[in-house]
Amino acid sequence: MTSQTQPDDKSADSTRATEMLSGAAMVIRALADEGVEYLYGYPGGAVLHIYDALFQQNKVKHVLVRHEQAATHMADAYARASGKAGVVLVTSGPGATNAVTGIATAYMDSIPMVVLTGQVMSHLIGGDAFQETDMLGISRPICKHNMSVRRPEDIPYLIKKAFHIAQTGRPGPVVLDIPKDMTMPNQTFAYHYPAEINLRSYQPKQQGHSGQIKKAVTALLAAKKPILYAGGGVIMGGASNELTELAQLLNLPVTNTLMGLGAYPADDKQFVGMLGMHGSYEANQTMHHADVILAVGARFDDRVTNNTKKFCPDATIIHIDIDPASISKTINTHIPIVGLVQPVLTDMLALLKQKKKKLDSAALELWWQQIEQWRTVHGGRYDTTAPLLKPQYVIEQLSKITKGEAYVCSDVGQHQMFAAQYYKFNKPNRWINSGGLGTMGFGLPAAMGVKLNYPDADVVCVTGEGSIQMNIQELSTCKQYGLGVKIINLNNGYLGMVKQWQDMNYESRYASSYMDSLPDFVKLAEAYGHVGIRVTTPEELQPALERAFALKDRLVFLDIHIDPKEHVYPMQVPGGAMNDMFLSKTERT
């Protein structure tokens, strides 16, 4: 109980006269000193002192959401787009519990976030006080770390520590619980924000082991059928350039996970598409037949591997990851490299450039011939001649009109998979979706978080009529802050992914997957002060998209009525290998 409360005394500017601040003022001041521009939150009893301190300064700006979940997704999406931790402030009890889904969402995708939760007065804790909940207990399994404030003078140190933990190593959300009596405005303490923090129990690795890197390079140079499998770690690790250089130097086919889209440019010929459950035919085939897999910042998730016992039987696996626990967790790794992906890839590149040994270019040529053949199978391509509007077509058009450069924030379901498959992500940090937790309701607040921080960029929310209604109240927040997000609502009147599984596994018994009594989304958008456009035919799509993007500063809600019968393909056959796939309603591998 003693060590945590000893601030590291490394002052950035020790000559300055000591400032005396209240706990509440220290919270806000520490955020300002950390360089935080926006704080996403919702006030309530336990955090009123902090809100009052916020009101009395102008460095940190507050965004008032309509539900705390949205605050967490806004902060999360800002982090995904910028690489820096997003910050949330909510009150105790229901404010904190409403933030839980957002914290878990960030945790599953390793997104840095600092969540400040109010708490009842220290002396009331444990007594079932009004709006008391054990937020440390609730959030423990869904965050990287959590802490509570015991003495007001520790606030700057604890906030620094929260940012340090959230943003280093494998990133993740950190919760700091602040009892109300730690923020009393009439009690002041010496303020001092530590420049850096060193924790003896937390020393994340940076560089990879040079011997392991040598082994990896040797294996890659000897490969006849290699593939590069890149995940979200490349995005959050800012290693997209190094990854691209490495892939091109070695002439490797590249597949990205759902979280890794944009790590390698989708338009490049070496890109074979996303892999996994709804991955491309060629990506899954290339993986399955590979002799060397270079996995970078990816975690062999169950939505990637399919049946682990049948996973890539011939492959030597090289795995670069910052988290040792991700290595050999589901799939045994032959050459593990623990470290940040960016320095590890840089070291690999340096070593490769020194090496005299050349690639086996004859073998690679054969390998590429095989891959090109898989490409021609066109597994999972959609029917372009149908009279009904196809969701895939909508995404293709969206990709074209935004030149693959928009920030695409997705909700969860069929539309998410269509967006992942058909939007051409050529840059990292542009595809923002809840990959691990699969949180419906993520898309709109995520788009808001990005738009607020990148006001000149095109920011799109790809959603469905199910997901959008999980946080539709945020249309009001968009109005308040002038967030010109474009909402692409792929409306098929069903919870599409649920329906697809019911079609495939439950003889089309649509148990609660049909959404009756849908609102008129156009009128709804208008009621919130936005622009609504309905699209029901393929011909209407192009002009509607053009109009939406021309209205730069306005939120445009495009309610696009699509073919309700469409399924997402390819789809891996449950229990099969990587390359066992349904390619359409009638074909399978």
Next chain:
Amino acid sequence: MRHIISVLLENESGALARLVGLFAQRGYNIDSLNVAATEDPTLSRLTLVTHGNDQVIEQISKQLHKLIEVVKVSDISEAAHIERELMLVKVKASGNQREEVKRCADIFRGQIIDVTPATYTIQLVGTSDKLDAFIQALGTTPIMEVVRSGASGIARGEKTLAL
């Protein structure tokens, strides 16, 4: 396989809950656990007995390392080590049984630390196996209560788990 995992962790509130929670969330077993502060009051030493195959034990060790307050982790059962557990057993001891229980305790080098006309409370220290064996050896003696500390362990020789 049974493993004895030693953990050095920051002596902070919540650290133990986080560690125990990890085992519950990820479905790992805890056969026994004990924890107390070390000679440095900012550090706690925890000994945890678990079982699982090599892959599970490797994951346990890695997941423990990930906890922010965990300073060091060692599977001490991987090398030469000493293991001790403390047990207190209260038994009914009257008539002929009184002498029998006393003899049994002596054989196991236990100590009788509390006596009433009808009961003995025996203290026994040893490996967990030895404590199990003692309970077996008590045979028909009625056991009223058993309290065990769970195993503590330390590596043999020069090897230490310290800062």
